[in-house]
Amino acid sequence: MSKVARDNMDARRPQPSPVTIMIGLEAVIVAVTEGVPRILSVGHTDHALSPPEHGVRTRPEAPDALPFGPLDPSADCTLDQALRGWVSEQTGLSLGYVEQLYTFGDPYRDPLQREGGPRVISVAYLALTRECVPAREQNASWRDCYTYLxxxxxxxxxxxxxxxxxxxxxxxxxxxxxxxxxxxxxxxxxxxxxxxxxxxxxxxxxxxxxxxxxxxxxxxxxxxxxxxxxxxxxxxxxxxxxxxxxxxxxxxxGRLRGKLKYRPVVFELLPDTFTLSQLQGVVEALSGVRLHKQNFRRLVEKGGLVEESGGTTFSTGGRPAKLFRFRREVLRERPAPGVRLPGAS
Amino acid sequence: MSKVARDNMDARRPQPSPVTIMIGLEAVIVAVTEGVPRILSVGHTDHALSPPEHGVRTRPEAPDALPFGPLDPSADCTLDQALRGWVSEQTGLSLGYVEQLYTFGDPYRDPLQREGGPRVISVAYLALTRECVPAREQNASWRDCYTYLxxxxxxxxxxxxxxxxxxxxxxxxxxxxxxxxxxxxxxxxxxxxxxxxxxxxxxxxxxxxxxxxxxxxxxxxxxxxxxxxxxxxxxxxxxxxxxxxxxxxxxxxGRLRGKLKYRPVVFELLPDTFTLSQLQGVVEALSGVRLHKQNFRRLVEKGGLVEESGGTTFSTGGRPAKLFRFRREVLRERPAPGVRLPGAS
DNA sequence: TCAAAAGTGTTATCCTTACACCCATGT
DNA sequence: ACATGGGTGTAAGGATAACACTTTTGA
Incomplete structure (x- = not known):
């Protein structure tokens, strides 16, 4: 190895520092059930269940939190593996789609650092799952993400x-x-x-x-x-x-809403077969806007995103609906298959 | 604070571990000059300047590297600030647009870890800049990013x-x-x-x-x-x-190519006023594909992305070209203003 | 029979794409 | 005069958005 490259390597050696570093892995685990986009949240107390009134002076003492796990730096696994590991351990969920979101590293974002604790760097992940298995942990539950936003x-x-x-x-x-x-x-x-x-x-x-x-x-x-x-x-x-x-x-x-448009991620949140209304419901729940029914149906059908599975379901409340499934071949045909929202200019 | 929340906090306290963690900040600093998309690279030796032949058995001993700097965990600044800091220190560049890309944390991605060194977690950034100021460091230079890909x-x-x-x-x-x-x-x-x-x-x-x-x-x-x-x-x-x-x-x-389509990031790489050909050249350089001239022009003009600045330039080799500037008002008018590539489905 | 939800058809409009052609400068 | 790159017009085809309307079930 040349001297130049070796110098670069040396620059990476750790300097002595009184503050140690900790990596936290935080997960936004999303599922949609009955038109409600839910995230898994932990740490809330039961007395805090009622949503605060508009404009009320309030400062909850036991706020909800995202599930998280620390990274063991000596463990022989990637960040993704570590995340899947503790999520499955803590909640019994085995995650399907997982995507890294962002790394948050502001100093003092965790009050622990003020008390002389380590600097905590959080790597946040987005995970999608079909099932809303009740979490194994006592104090974890699925909550409408619009309670927070x-x-x-x-x-x-x-x-x-x-x-x-x-x-x-x-x-x-x-x-x-x-x-x-x-x-x-x-x-x-x-x-x-x-x-x-x-x-x-x-x-x-x-x-x-x-x-x-x-x-x-x-x-x-x-x-x-x-x-x-x-x-x-x-x-x-x-x-x-x-x-x-x-x-x-x-x-x-925000990331999920963007991704809907150009990657077929919705299907990670749906069962293998589904009605077009179910599909539309999930897209609406996540994007937070209502879509025009007929145009939505044509877009996904003519866009080759779904195909009829042959079955029908009678649990609609009205006329029975055809069941569809995701059409994987679309990945070959279109560079960026997704569900276009109106006015996507 | 309730017991539940306190328990969660306690879970974040560091466990004793023989392996320490280091955060590295790596930057892909991009500029486009004369139709060539360049990135700032360090650590290459001069004798390695000639590109390797196709199919040649080769293993360069002093490979090029992205500029990087370690994060001082005791420093009182955000990750972004730390990045801007050492980039300006090392290269004299003051970065404009900066965006976090991804955090890489595979074990042993740095051979140092094998030698008992710390586990290095790298937070990678994308930065765009107009000027190709020759880097202050001896062994840094701007290189066509397609030499690597x-x-x-x-x-x-x-x-x-x-x-x-x-x-x-x-x-x-x-x-x-x-x-x-x-x-x-x-x-x-x-x-x-x-x-x-x-x-x-x-x-x-x-x-x-x-x-x-x-x-x-x-x-x-x-x-x-x-x-x-x-x-x-x-x-x-x-x-x-x-x-x-x-x-x-x-x-x-990949991220930059995606972003071009729905955010006006190209203008971070161009001077305040520019010709439409210059604009097209930068988009083509980054996306790696040729665009249809007339349609491109209409798209950006009718899309309200640019406006005439009034001036003209004679250094074209042909007919003088009108100068344009980015039209900031477009941010109000369109939700996702960018340069559409052909076949964007 | 009626409400509810599924599903079909049609049209005006805009946007994309492709093509051909003219304009202003330096050499 | 001509090469070079800048700039304009127009027509075909496709995608979008908004309409109204029919069909099939359960209550």
Missing amino acids: PWEDWREGRPQILGHVIEPALQQWLTGINEPSRQRRQRERVDICFGFSGSAWDPERALERYQILYEAALVPEAWPQDTPAERLPTSPSGRPMALDHRRILATAL | PWEDWREGRPQILGHVIEPALQQWLTGINEPSRQRRQRERVDICFGFSGSAWDPERALERYQILYEAALVPEAWPQDTPAERLPTSPSGRPMALDHRRILATAL
């Missing part, structure tokens, strides 16, 4: 919370910005992300929206640890989560 | 190397797979990724293609460290890089 669900029209709570609060935040050019930039960003002032609502921008709410301190997660209860600003609702887990959830939702 | 450049038609080297080598690899169902699955995967057997070429699948070449041991990076020179399989060309850096490069290229 209620402004993301537009299926019943524009969510009340946007007009009643979020828009005025963000306007107030914007007027509080002194520097004019900064204010203009932020106003544009808010308009684009939240669809204010005539901008369109883009379901994929879930992370950017959460990020803005965080910067504007409209989510309890952004408030300092030691804020006295009476000085807390009002929460724009949405159930909080531990640490930055809601940010991770928003990342997962 | 020659099969990805279809601008002059289908690359020779695909038909002459890669396709036969992969066919041989496939016939060597004993289990029939596995062989069928892998054959389908190869066809889809490389566009064999009538499948279309999808520029975005750069990572999947590299991954296959790696699994088929067609890149030197996949060969065992101690392979004697005479037993080395033939390389399907493409200049190798250190560790898994070529995989990181492939990740970056």
Whole structure:
């Protein structure tokens, strides 16, 4: 090996440092049942089950959290394997589709570091599963992901919370910005992300929206640890989560919404055979918008995404529906097969 | 804090382990000049400048590497800030657009771990920059990214190397797979990724293609460290890089190609004003395919992506060209503004 | 018989693609 | 004059979005 390359190698040797590093693996495990997109969450207490009211001053003491497991650096496995391992151990779920989302490494994102603990770097994953097996752990359960991000669900029209709570609060935040050019930039960003002032609502921008709410301190997660209860600003609702887990959830939702359009990931969430309404229901649940029935059906059928399985189901409430299955050959035919959302420009 | 939540916290405390963890930040820094997409690479020796011949048995002793810097866990900054910091320190470049790509954590991906060194987790970033400032470091330089991934450049038609080297080598690899169902699955995967057997070429699948070449041991990076020179399989060309850096490069290229279509990232690589040909040249350089001139122009103009700046340039070789600039307002008007490639289904 | 959900048909409109052709400069 | 690259017009085909309408079940 040449001297140059050896020098580069040497640069990688660890410097002595008082702070050690820990890798945490966090998983957003998604399943859709009866039109509800659910994620597996742990650590919540039962008395906290009722969702907080809009605008109520609140700071839950035992917030929900995403399931996670530490990485054993001496273990002889990849990050993915480690993740699958502890998820199966803790919950009994064997994950199918798994995708790395993002690595979060802000200092002090875990309060433990303040107490002299290690610096925790979290590698977040998105996992999709068909079954909602009740988790093996006592304190884990499947929860509607829109309890955490209620402004993301537009299926019943524009969510009340946007007009009643979020828009005025963000306007107030914007007027509080002194520097004019900064204010203009932020106003544009808010308009684009939240669809204010005539901008369109883009379901994929879930992370950017959460990020803005965080910067504007409209989510309890952004408030300092030691804020006295009476000085807390009002929460724009949405159930909080531990640490930055809601940010991770928003990342997962945005990524999944994007992926729907160009990869056939929906089928990871459906049984082998399904009706077109079921398929549409899952897409709607995840994207958070309603789709035009006839056009949706034509798109997936003529797009070669599904084929009739031959069977029919009578459990529809109306006329029996044909059963379909995913048509794998589409992978050969089209470069980016997925379910196009309207206005996907 | 409730007992449940506290238990969760405690699970995050570090276990005693003989193996320590190190975080490395690696950057794929991209710039496009004169139609060549370049990345900043370090650590190569001058005598290795000539590209290896197709099919030559070779194992460069001082491979090129991506620039990287270790994360100081006690430093009070985010991963992004740390990255910008050492890039500016080492190269003098101040990065504009920066995006996290992926975190690589396979054990023993760095041979140092075998020698009892720490487990290295690499967080890879994609960074775009306009200027090709000659790097401050002696052994850093800008290099055509297709020297590393020659099969990805279809601008002059289908690359020779695909038909002459890669396709036969992969066919041989496939016939060597004993289990029939596995062989069928892998054959389908190869066809889809490389566009064999009538499948279309999808520029975005750069990572999947590299991954296959790696699994088929067609890149030197996949060969065992101690392979004697005479037993080395033939390389399907493409200049190798250190560790898994070529995989990181492939990740970056695929991601960038995808992003071009729905986010206006090209403009991060162009000066403030530019001609439409320059714009097209950059898109072509990155996507690796030629685009239809007139349609491209109409798409970006009627799509509201650019506006005339008023000026013209005479350094074209033909008729002077109007200068354009990026039209920021498009962000408001369209949910996902980008440059559509042909056949984007 | 009616509600509910499945499924079919048709049309106007826009966007993509491909082709042919003209324009302004340097040599 | 001509080569070179910049720029315009137009027509065919396909995809999208919005309509109204029929069919088949359970209650």
